[in-house]
Amino acid sequence: MKHTIYALVENKPGVLARISGLFSARGFNIESLAVGETHDPTMSRMTIIIDAKDEKILEQIKKQLNKLIDVITVGDLTKKKFFERELVLVKVNTAKTSRQKLTVMLNKFSVRILSCDKAMAIIEATETKARITLLLETLSKLGI
Numbered sequence: 001m002k003h004t005i006y007a008l009v010e011n012k013p014g015v016l017a018r019i020s021g022l023f024s025a026r027g028f029n030i031e032s033l034a035v036g037e038t039h040d041p042t043m044s045r046m047t048i049i050i051d052a053k054d055e056k057i058l059e060q061i062k063k064q065l066n067k068l069i070d071v072i073t074v075g076d077l078t079k080k081k082f083f084e085r086e087l088v089l090v091k092v093n094t095a096k097t098s099r100q101k102l103t104v105m106l107n108k109f110s111v112r113i114l115s116c117d118k119a120m121a122i123i124e125a126t127e128t129k130a131r132i133t134l135l136l137e138t139l140s141k142l143g144i
Contacts (some may be wrong), residue, residue: 003050005078028061033047043086088136
């Protein structure tokens with residue numbers, strides 16, 4: 001089962017490497033990882049999606065993270081309400097379509113066309129995973 005956990009860590013060089021090394025050394029795969037500085041520039045928040053087969057593995061991961069000196073706190077968001085979004089940048093073939101047709105095709109999605117010419121367009125989208133999958137299926141008709 002996929003679990004979304006977060007770690008509040010000290011914002012110092014090497015922290016990301018130590019945390020990813022912890023996962024790698026124990027044979028755990030990180031499905032997704034996002035890191036950003038918090039309102040306090042001395043701390044960063046890491047959001048990590050992992051595939052833990054059972055609760056014992058999840059607890060082991062959290063305990064191992066808590067043992068690292070640079071980790072301030074660790075939490076599990078899996079069973080709590082939270083907003084989850086994915087961000088994609090997609091380069092699409094536009095040789096056979098116009099910008100207007102592309103805009104009409106994409107009007108049901110939350111997208112921005114960052115660049116568009118006769119050969120290709122670059123599209124930015126922030127949506128749920130299901131909506132991103134649907135967007136990519138739609139854009140695959142043009143050629144990604």
